Amino acid sequence: MRPPVIEELSSLVGREYVMDKLEDRICYSCDATFRSGVPEVVVRPGSVEEIMGIVRLASRRGIPITPRGASTGLSGGAVPIKGGICLDLTRLNRILEIDVVNRVATVEPGVITDDLASAVSRAGLFYPPDPSSSKVCTIGGNIAECAGGPRGVKYGVTRDYVLGLEVVLPSGDLVQVGNPVDGEMSGPDWTMLLVGSEGTLGIVTRIFLRLVDKPATKKTLLAVFETLEDAATSVSTLIASGTIPTTLEIMDNLTIRAVEDYLKVGLPVAAEAILLIEVDGAPSAVEKHCDHVIAVCKRCNASDIQVAETEDQADKLWRARRAISPACGRINPTKISEDATVPRSQLPAMVRRIKEIATKYDLKMVVFGHAGDGNLHPNILTNKHNLEEMQRVERAIEELFRCTLELGGTLSGEHGIGYMKAPFLEWETGRDGFALARQVKDSVDPKGLLNPGKMFSAISQQIT
């Protein structure tokens, strides 16, 4: 980056928050995906005014900006693939207000999701979205990618909790969309346009979030199946017949064995699949739902059903769920986590297709995920240094996307589009939908400087 730009940025935010040494820029070159893009400068603003100043400068000089929070994303949204400015928003990390009467939390984008969830819990309320990276990831990032989590099946994803946003536009102007009044709206839902936009339309600087009641009790169950299809059928039957669990997680045999090998908590290693189910609510309702879950799983050929009797037992089961990632890391070093999401009625078909793809391309693939909302995470375990295998991985991912869409699903359940799925986005939106989105992007960000190379600003892959 040229010295005058560095000087100008320094006068805006202070020299210590402008980093242009190669060593620092490399540290800011990646998220949790495998590709890197080294920014020309890293800027760490401390206020909305500073952000407005930086955006104006970038607009005047034509420098791309890639905003980022904790950079834990799984689709590459925060990777500065076009260089330019990496805008680290984590210094804006205040929880400004938890309004118990109106049930609204007002926060800055750099607040860590878990920190907010605990603060809300201390105030007697509940903020449900629980992405697996909640100890690290930020609310700003959750909004950018529309993050979900195991509780999504009952409580929805980040989108369902955003009431309003304060946003710095690509021009450097500041607008507020939506408002902190739950249930009220004047004009169209602009907020919805920004949630999941990955910083391509604006930089979120303040967030109003809806809070809900804390559930009184919960119960965890483990159901064991001889086939993956039976487990998938249980999921769709369960929800169709009226019980919506808090979480409904599926693990296939390879996942079970990997976790058991790593954690030794007594998972059934011979099982082809297990479902980890949690129900919450008032005690009487929990009992009723619990009985229903057991009945449905039995009807769908579950070979065993265990109910966690103590908190300790339940905790052990959830520890197993959280251990999937490290456990799989021990099988093969590179883990490519996909996010294929289909209508839950199509879950059995999707599971079958995934297995076929793994066999066809001769890849190690584990299947787990939030089965309750049709959000599967087929993970390819590979080694990025094995170039021949990586080519097969690419072809397998393409086929995975295609069959997700054929089954009426979507490319992103909760990870976003980023650079990874951008070339395939047109497959989902169709040509006209894509063109409309491009028009929106072009009118909000005519110079195309906000997070270039992501979502609608990437070059589409031809449908083959």
Next chain:
Amino acid sequence: MKTTDKYKHDWQEQLAKCIRCGTCRSVCPVFAVTGNENSTARGKVRLIEAVTEGDLELTHEMQQRISQCLMCKACVTGCPSSVKTDWLFLDARKALAEENSVPFMKKLAFTSLTYRWLFEKALGAGTLLQRLVLKDSPDGRGMVSRIPLPAAGLNARRIIPPLATKPLRSNPLVLKPRGPRRARVAFFTGCMLNYVYPDAGKAIVDILVHNGIEVTLPIDQYCCGTPAFTSGDFPVGRYLAERNIEALSKQPLDAIITGCPSCGLALKHEYGHIIDDPRLKEKWTEIATKVHDITQFLVEIGHREDFHEVKLKLTYHDPCHLVRGMGVSQEPRQMLKAIPGIDFVEMAHADECCGAGGTFSLSYYDISRQINDKKLDAAQDTNAQVLVTGCSVCRMHIDDGLSRRQGTIKVRHTAEILAAAYRIPGKEVIS
């Protein structure tokens, strides 16, 4: 051959395991203060990866960033993919030191460690000369520098303990057990217990003797080498490791006792990573199995329970190299709680780093102090009279912090409390 090419292959396995998830951001004490990705393990792993991919040279700037790490191992235990970040960073420091050399003052200090005789003389002279540069701190906790000495890592307000006028190892070198001999051990004192806190060192010897253990203080033990190899000076680190292995394998021993977690960690684990010579490595393997922290050893053999009442409210701080390095955290608690009269209160985040990190606190005192302040807040919230810990470096750093905020908590080594409970003469109960 280029330095990078020499090590590239060793690094790749660990590098490939990093899934860049960023979980280390939630556990790194340095990152909690700086908020800068260049302090995280993920950032550092990226730098090492960039070197292996030819995108970065082993620069001074990189050396600075790789050295901004406490070696507290929080990222090692916190890593979902089990990346051995500690060893990776040690290796990177080694390569960077080979490429850019170790800072002059450090190099001088480490080299003096290899000349034990000279080192002891220098420290002997130090005890006499320290009064020229240092004066007693007003609260009697230690000494403060008369003038700021940034090159030595001393700013004018920093409290450091005085050097002992009589090091621990000037005491008799073999101590007979009280009653029939249950075991024969060597006490690897390390530098801090020998030169700075000999009273704590003496307490370790006393409680061993009280428990029927014959204790030898091998005369030819050197510094464990941790300050050298953690700074990338592997030649000196390796030299010291080799001397210590020789010193500890001269006589049949049932155990090797440490009261300094970094020494214990070095002897038990890290030597395996820095020794090349296969003959010595074999000897080391045998030694490593015998290395025990003092409380770990006493709990394992079944210690005497003739504790007298000690009326004190205590809290305990887990030293990084004890809890994550040697896997010892329940043993000291178990022993302290067994003493009648002790009111044991856990502090919040007891196992988080105190910010000392050996030479880290010399190079990055401001960050080190901010990390320590959180520890002090947690300790003071317990209203304990004494903070007990098993590490003299933690003790020194916590004492410095307490002094700066006029805290009233006293800091003691676990062994000193145990010695007081056994009513060993000369070990008065702390009031």
